[in-house]
Amino acid sequence: MIKIGVLALQGAVREHINSLEECGVEAVAVKRKEELEDLDGLILPGGESTAIRRLIDKYDFMDALKEFARSGKPMFGTCAGLILLAKELVGYDESHIGVMDIKVERNSFGRQVDSFEADLAIKDVADCFPAVFIRAPHIVEAGENVEILSKHNDRIVAAREGQFLGCSFHPELTENHAITAYFVEMVKESKTKHLV
Numbered sequence: 001m002i003k004i005g006v007l008a009l010q011g012a013v014r015e016h017i018n019s020l021e022e023c024g025v026e027a028v029a030v031k032r033k034e035e036l037e038d039l040d041g042l043i044l045p046g047g048e049s050t051a052i053r054r055l056i057d058k059y060d061f062m063d064a065l066k067e068f069a070r071s072g073k074p075m076f077g078t079c080a081g082l083i084l085l086a087k088e089l090v091g092y093d094e095s096h097i098g099v100m101d102i103k104v105e106r107n108s109f110g111r112q113v114d115s116f117e118a119d120l121a122i123k124d125v126a127d128c129f130p131a132v133f134i135r136a137p138h139i140v141e142a143g144e145n146v147e148i149l150s151k152h153n154d155r156i157v158a159a160r161e162g163q164f165l166g167c168s169f170h171p172e173l174t175e176n177h178a179i180t181a182y183f184v185e186m187v188k189e190s191k192t193k194h195l196v
Helices: 014-024 032-036 049-060 060-072 078-084 178-195
Strands: 003-007 026-030 043-046 075-076 086-089 098-106 116-122 127-132 136-144 147-152 153-160 166-168
Touching: 003 014, 003 032, 003 178, 014 026, 014 178, 026 032, 032 060, 043 078, 043 178, 049 060, 049 078, 049 098, 075 078, 075 178, 078 086, 078 166, 098 153, 098 166, 116 147, 116 153, 127 147, 136 147, 166 178
Parallel strands: 003 026, 003 043, 043 075, 075 166, 086 098
Antiparallel strands: 098 136, 116 127, 136 153, 147 153, 153 166
């Protein structure tokens, strides 16, 4: 059985867990770093990236998250989670987990009041995905090994690099589980590889 965790420090944790369960896998809200050890994959949910970072530091999660990334297990960052995965952040000297070869700009679509929905074509996922953007970041630059999965108005809003998947929007706030299912497949493939 595949077991996927959702980092449960802040953000839309319950909605991600529901989406994972809809995809037929076991989902766990991760509140302690020790819980990462039993997982096959991890979702870093949206929320407020600065607040999440403070909580990561408070609960001593950072080394464990970097170790999880090094282990080759898939990680999926949505909205603030995308910011956590990025190697570079516009206007900041330091990254957070910093494992995905992308440069991200925070709040690049405006403030909370500028939240919107858009139908996106996402490569290998869906021709028309109802994406919810809330104070969303976007990917300004992507490294050569990063596959761009979706753009909105010429801004990169979903990308994959090996075991890392990131998107600017909140897939968990819709009834469409296509991108969660795509991540579940990444986790299944990764688990099969590790068993060989």
